[in-house]
Amino acid sequence: MLCHVCSEGFRTKFILTRHLKEMHGEVLPITSSGVCPLCDVDVKNGDNILAHLEKAHQVTVESEKLYFKSIEDFEQWREHICIDSLNHFAKARGVDNVKDGQRMYLNCHYSGKQRDRGSGIRQRNSDRICKRGKVCPARLVVTCTSEGVEVIYYKTHVGHSNDVKCLRLTRTEKEQIANLLLNDIPHQKIIEEMRKSMPPSRRGAVKMQDLYNIRRDFNIDCAKVIMRTHDLSLDISKDMVHSIQPNIWKVTSNNGEYTVVFSTKAKCQGCHLLCWVCDVCVHQFSCTCNDNLVKGGFCEHIHACARLQKLKVFIETNAEPANGEDHIYCITQEIVPEEQKVENSTDSRYKLSFLLNASLGIISALDHEGCEKALPIVKKCIDDIMLLKRKQIAVEIERSDHNYSRPTESE
Template sequence: MDGENDKLICQICKKKYSSVSAKYRHLRDVHNEQPIAKQTVHIKCPICPQEEKVALESHDMLINHLQQIHSLSIKTSLFTFKNEEEFETWRALDNRNVDYVKRRDRKIICNTGVDVKFVETHVGHDDLLRSKHLTKDQQEMIASKLAAGVTKERILEDARTITGNKLERINVLKRADLAYIIRKFNIEKRRHDDDMVATTLKVKEWNSQGKNYVFLFKQIGETYPGLKAEDFALGFMNDDMERKLKQFKRIICIDGTHGTNSRHYDLTIVLVKDENKIGFPVAFLLSNRLDQTIQNIFFDALKSKIGEPVDAEYIMTDDDIKYYNAWCQAMVTERKPRRLLCTWHVIKNWNIQGRNKLKNVDNKKEMKNRMRKILKETDVSTFHKMKDEYFKHLEEGQENEFLKYLKNYYFQSEERIMMWAHCHRVNVGINTNMAIESLNKVLKYNKMRGNQNLRVEKLLDT
């Protein structure tokens, strides 16, 4: 039998336990044996020279060492409290360090009360307020605020208010304190230490409660048509989102974003404009891939969820055709939706290519203004006239590389021009998918506070 298993077996009755602490408890309670304490070497004298640090087995030995070797006077006090509540009230006074009391006091809790040996002398550090711990009541108060949804910033701001002209530990509250309380009280309600197991539990919770409905869930390691074993995909919507999609399906905006979770999964957002012309998200996909294959699967599952194809009139995306192709493949209707390119993405592409391909500095500055005017012109004949004049300007300036880029990617056909030129989308009612960009900002910077390391479970909660 190996040494690890020996540690879990009672040598008196040969009964095996799940942990060493359980075995020690058995020895005390059943055999009236006091287990030999494991030697601790992490307790070291705080004032011995670094090269002569003494390792001690217990805090009692540390106190004895400080008295005998360093001739320090260590003040200790003995207290007896009627119950646990009286003890908690006492240790909350004067910002007493809770862990210090617990660690050094030999606190004994029995039916008749609590006996405490309190070591009051501080050695090796100043009695600083910031080095003390929050009281139990303070921790519980902060935990209740966090659980109620009060922001960390508001809690920190409120903590700075000093009452009674006396600075207390809570007045120097830090973000590290909040992080500790979140872990201690499980504020984030982590369902499992393994993120993928926790995500599965979250999906079951959603679908059972009806808050959000996961209509596509492919776990890592599962077999799914068209996907690899290592792929992950989760698509969901709630009842309000489904109702909005069916009611306002004329214009569908689709876009993907990065940087929302620690696994670097991509988030695809499907959005409509509601009766107030406000962007409203109607479906989400979280996946390890952002290609057309996963979009095909996502939109097909979405169609199955709502029970019919979505008969959209326009599909607005960035300049990547995967979203449009996947939508048309899944949502087969009598009319094929017209593809629109987001103005913001088009201008962004022009600016990037202009910086790289234009040679003359003045031409680089002029390009932004002239191309925007061409794009936003609403009269067709004026549009073509402005385009011809600018192309002639580029040709005369020998800016052939940028001219070739425009002709090959944005002016190669009338069908292509109709995707982005405003003269071909008069009365459509939308020019950009900035509602999705706004939603991304709300998610990343308002809700996530710029934290890109959220677990998938926590991102879904958010």
């Protein structure tokens, strides 16, 4: 940043402002950080707006203090209030460090001024601008500690009405759209399906531009490439993957050449460059093949090693089990990592739970047509399980009636 008086350069705007004041006697006008939505008085921040509304306009802002066990529970509750109130709470600034935790402020998305992020060549559509240039008192003050999440919820909105054009999609809705985009569903059909599943008051929240933004933010095109390489990795059998050292594997190809795969770090939290079947991200492994070493892609060798490490049910086995019980035991032993095995690993309930988890992983890899074909199969399995449950209840009732009618020694 250059001084317009002496052309001296400065790193930050704060230093430039101080230089203009001390060296040239020039005082820049102070920009208003917050204006009352009812009388245009500068109120500086959120705490001042509460006192000003109550004193000058007799408006009491309703508040509530809530507690959550985890940040996931808080995010789920936040989605519910955004859907019910037709509003959205966005983070105002970075996270503040407080005693034994961190604190963040989430303001109503109508509050504040609109920032111009473009080049200014084209005029902005004023109908799509949500921020009114004034402060809305509704906000969330979130404090995260080791004991849980404390939230102060200021409920009262002042100075704006809910505009359908300004509605935003929730995180869950964005993930649903991302799954549809990944399955190559046409954009117009996605909009129609999402609007059918939404309440009438929120159907205007899905717009064509949202689909383009989700495709960009969720790296849908990269995710399709990852799923294609996952399909290629299914040709790599278990015998072609050899563990050299912990977190190092040698993958041999059909022509005798081999590559080396390294596990470099833990999975990134919230990473979109993820194989949903293998449950690993592209940053978690590295490989000596050209696809990964040169192009930085998610190669089929990484998929094969990830399946061998975490979900071995996807790796082909040479030996066929003798009967159904042995088959269930074999699959269960391959699904369960070594560190998770317990002495009572042959317990039927224990094996069944891991089989269900494996089934969910397989279903998540199916396309739309595959899910339609799998639906009657899953329904039949559920019906068979319910039939077993009814038979069990009937046996228990018969047994209890028999015990009740049996004469005692005193009789």
